[in-house]
Amino acid sequence: MRLVLLGPPGAGKGTQAHGLSKQYHIAQISTGDIFRQHIKQNTELGKKIQVYLDQGILVPDELVNHVVEVRLLQEDCKNGFILDGFPRTIPQAEALISMGIDLDRVINVDVPDETIIKRMGGRRVCPACGAPYHVRYHKPKHKDICDECNQPLIIREDDQEATVRKRLLIYHEMTKPLIKYYQSKNILLTVQGMGDAEEISEKIIEALGENA
Ligand code: AP5
Numbered sequence: 001m002r003l004v005l006l007g008p009p010g011a012g013k014g015t016q017a018h019g020l021s022k023q024y025h026i027a028q029i030s031t032g033d034i035f036r037q038h039i040k041q042n043t044e045l046g047k048k049i050q051v052y053l054d055q056g057i058l059v060p061d062e063l064v065n066h067v068v069e070v071r072l073l074q075e076d077c078k079n080g081f082i083l084d085g086f087p088r089t090i091p092q093a094e095a096l097i098s099m100g101i102d103l104d105r106v107i108n109v110d111v112p113d114e115t116i117i118k119r120m121g122g123r124r125v126c127p128a129c130g131a132p133y134h135v136r137y138h139k140p141k142h143k144d145i146c147d148e149c150n151q152p153l154i155i156r157e158d159d160q161e162a163t164v165r166k167r168l169l170i171y172h173e174m175t176k177p178l179i180k181y182y183q184s185k186n187i188l189l190t191v192q193g194m195g196d197a198e199e200i201s202e203k204i205i206e207a208l209g210e211n212a
Contacts, residue, residue, distance in 0.1 A: 007109035
């Protein structure tokens, strides 16, 4: 199964991708998580991209495309994958085609901007595995500790309200056109991303089942 999760920042793509990768035994590929690991490890790529992430703007297509192309060649992607946060522009979608990738479904998680701004203030993430939590909606078993890695959770630099608003503007301008793009290819499924995360996950699995 080759899936893409599309949606604004904070729509719940990471939350849903985590569950879907376990459900279908496929690799979860988050370009945001890959970039944050590079920054943490201070790699050459990390040094180049830090400014984009800090400001909440998109990393240039050629850098992202290369990272994804390399990642998709890894063994764990042979059975399928779920791309979380890629593609985010039409040129990135076209690059995926040039890589020979034929997607099965693109799941568009739809959430209004104001809900996102309220949500993002409460997000906490694991610096090791990238798993997202929320102080109200998705609490870890032990306060501020990742359920899977036992690492203390952190607040992402780009979750400040001004940066979230900028990321939303960029989403509307650069990423939202992908909804029509994938609609025209007949592979788009739209799911309302409001309400309980587990119910949303069930809706996605049901929609994928009907369309498999
Ligand atoms: P990235 O890490 O991909 O950030 P994003 O797309 O902005 O998405 P987020 O990770 O912020 O949110 P999400 O939709 O995964 O939501 P989550 O599940 O965490 O990218 C970061 C940066 O990297 C970009 O700004 C850019 O600079 C760069 N980048 C990455 N990919 C790129 C690309 N392809 N091209 C160019 N640049 C790129 O949920 C959010 C919160 O809500 C959590 O606290 C969660 O617990 C909670 N939550 C989830 N579901 C629900 C629910 N149903 N109800 C209530 N709360 C919920």
